[in-house]
Amino acid sequence: MSKHIKDDFSIVIAGQAGQGIQSVSHILTHVLKLEGYHVFATKEYMSRVRGGMNSTTIRVSSIKRDAYKSSIDLFVPLDPNGYEHVKKRFTDDTMFLGFKNNGFCSDCIMEVDFINIAQAIGNRLYANTVAAGAILGLMGVDVEQPKEYLRAFFVKKGEEVIKKNQEALEKGYKMGEHFAFSNDVTCSFETDEDVKDDLFISGIDAVGFGALAGGVDFCSSYPMSPSTGLLTFLAQHGKDCGVVVEQATDEIGAINMTIGASYAGARGIVTTAGGGFALMCEALSLAAMTETPITIHIAQRPGPATGLPTKTAQEDLNLVLYAGHGEFVRAIYAPGTPVEAYEITAHALDVADKYQVPTFILIDQYFVDALYTIDKEEFAVLPYQKYLVESEREYKRYAITDDGISPRSVPGYGDGLVCADSDEHDESGRITEDMDGLRMQMMEKRFFKRKKLLEESALEPEVIGKKSAKTLVVCWGSNRNVVTEAVENLEDKEVSVVSFVQVYPLHKNVKKMLTKADKVVVIENNATGQFANLLEKECEIKIDKRILKWNGELFSVEELTEKLQQI
Amino acid sequence: MITAAQTKKDFNVPPEVENQWCPGCGNFPILQTLKKVMQDIDIEAKNITLVSGIGQAAKLPQYFKANYFNGLHGRALPVATGIKASNPKQTVIVTSGDGDVYGEGGNHLIHTIRRNPNITVIVHDNMIYGLTKGQAAPTSQEGLVTPTQPQGVIDEPINPVAFAISLDAPFVARANAGDPKEMQKILKQAIEHKGFSLVDIFQPCVVFNKVNTYQWFKEHTYYMEEDYDVSDKVAAFARAAEEEKFPLGVLYAHNRRTVFEDAVGIYNVDDRPLYMRDMNCSVRSALLASQK
């Protein structure tokens, strides 16, 4: 069965929760990166701690390919039931390495019993390292560097564990190598020296670094998949960076605590998922009324209610657009790559502070868990500005000004007093029911003037391809790379991608751009086309075609290529 | 050193601020007493932040010259915690109602006591919802007839002081707005005590609660004896559980717990509040550089 491992190679590892998929993919991805391969990984898992069936897809390529492909080049089942779980992704060329499953083409399987081999070494725990070794052997990657990596990885566990893992790696490696030889598997891969020094980072950690670059110094949040990674990131690194991090006991407490912190001069962020954000809606309105800056990071998953806790979706745009009682402004961002996540998170924090408004970062499970190799230089030091003023004796927190922004001070900074109120208030912050006077003036300042400021500061969507193309394929957030690769596959100069990192308010050029195109296609992970609807309303256009998916899975490059070809 | 300007601190708001409380309301003595306590402690208005939820009691900050954050119904405690954790130099005091702190915000009370920021929580306990015109509060006594409990309250009232002691709150006291002199001593101790302090103040609502009046509170309370040991948790709990006559004074006080803002771990090396700090770019960049 002669096979060829080419420049763009997808490895899928499947097994039960607790069987060690994460360890195999951790070793594999890091080793491959250190060898100079571009690596991109996504995981798909069930909302349970043991059992079930999970998988990780590792896409290895010689040029950067940060998008999910569904077809499998090498399948590595850590459990015989893995086949059933991903069978729709097999192709005629898929190679199989690992446990047998009699229901599937038994003659093309390179059978390895990882556990047996591990047990022979001394402990079934080494099975993951055997598996990683077998894959590396099959691919013909040099064996010495992975052994060094294992030494560094297990250094805290002692010499015995290091040695046994190295032995396990070699055993697996030999089998992989042998299979490659006896099945005529050849490999031609061009490696890229520069990748070796790259960051290997998850989407959520990119948000975390962006939050630090944006000067965050307060975070109180309540754990909820898939948003918890940001709380964890800040809890791990916060102290050294002067960030106060506190796990709240519910989302209402989390956001109110962050609002209190921000009122006192902190730059605050909360992280949550749709359900948690639903609990925060009253306080969102409080932030707006008191003109207290806050950034809310929402990692989406399919609903309603508890929905599919560990799957992906873009279902909460409408919630975020309209959340909160009363009328007030907001800005909503949706990064689609780690570099965007880094920059946009810092930007969202800045905009919140500058205009004293709530800002949102909308991502999703897929982006949270995806792992990317990124050039460190791309995470540059970003401009950072504080917008606080020292107060004078007669300071008024809600002073009416020409541009609608009242200079913001905080308690203790200067001789004035800072009085914030959730009731309608006068310039000094005291309750008022002066409807025709103060109410109207405050609405003018809080809503109309700020709406204009936010519109003027809106980020333009990125056009990939020709701006004047006849067909524009629109996406937002994490679909960016998948859509871009699918459109590249069409090889049609008249089809371009428009990727939105800010979904609200829209940049002023959007309407003109979309109106000029012959055809506008919108791709998103929900059942109704929430962004398409928004575009129709805001730009007074008709979206010609919506490509939607709402089963909890992300789009694959192949699937989108096929769907776009039909248009 | 006390300057002339400081001795004149009265914490009075400008006369044009209209007070919306009913004449004779128990909120007035609380407001006046709190002003006296703060004069006594000798602190500048700019270093005090009052935090409240929504209700009649929660309007107190409007009538007191200091910083304030008048937030949502029930949500004063997390806001106060956030303020204290971002600026430990502020004296943070929550003044809100029994419905606000024990009802809508009950969950926050549990966990704020556990978290233990150095703040003082003053609950105006009128055993009724004042602002919304006389419905039962979590402290309403069984049998109290209200527009929404026409057959009388059937739920067991919460015992806030016993509850706080059970969670080992560092300072738990009860006062009577009908006795400002004693209330002043209690409030002063509460504010000066390091750690979470709860003062439940019996506060007659002269409009919507015709049962629990000044007279009723006088008859149904007593002060604890001078030699009472405030640090004994079990004894405090036994006292707090008394409901025939409610004990007044400091029920429980100790210094056995770490304060939240000390525990967050960023003020031990640098005691400046967050607003004064510039972002430490070098630490943040170094973190990024150390990643692989």
Ligand SMILES: Cc1ncc(C[n+]2csc(CCOP(=O)(O)OP(=O)(O)O)c2C)c(N)n1
């Ligand atoms: C979320 C929400 N629910 C209900 C209300 C209406 N509300 C305002 S104050 C209040 C109760 C007030 O009682 P309490 O806290 O005891 O204060 P009091 O007026 O008695 O001082 C209620 C139910 C509100 N403002 N917000």
Ligand code: SF4
């Ligand atoms: S309604 Fe009751 S609590 Fe409110 S001001 Fe009047 S007397 Fe006081």
Ligand SMILES: [Mg+2]
């Ligand atoms: Mg009340």
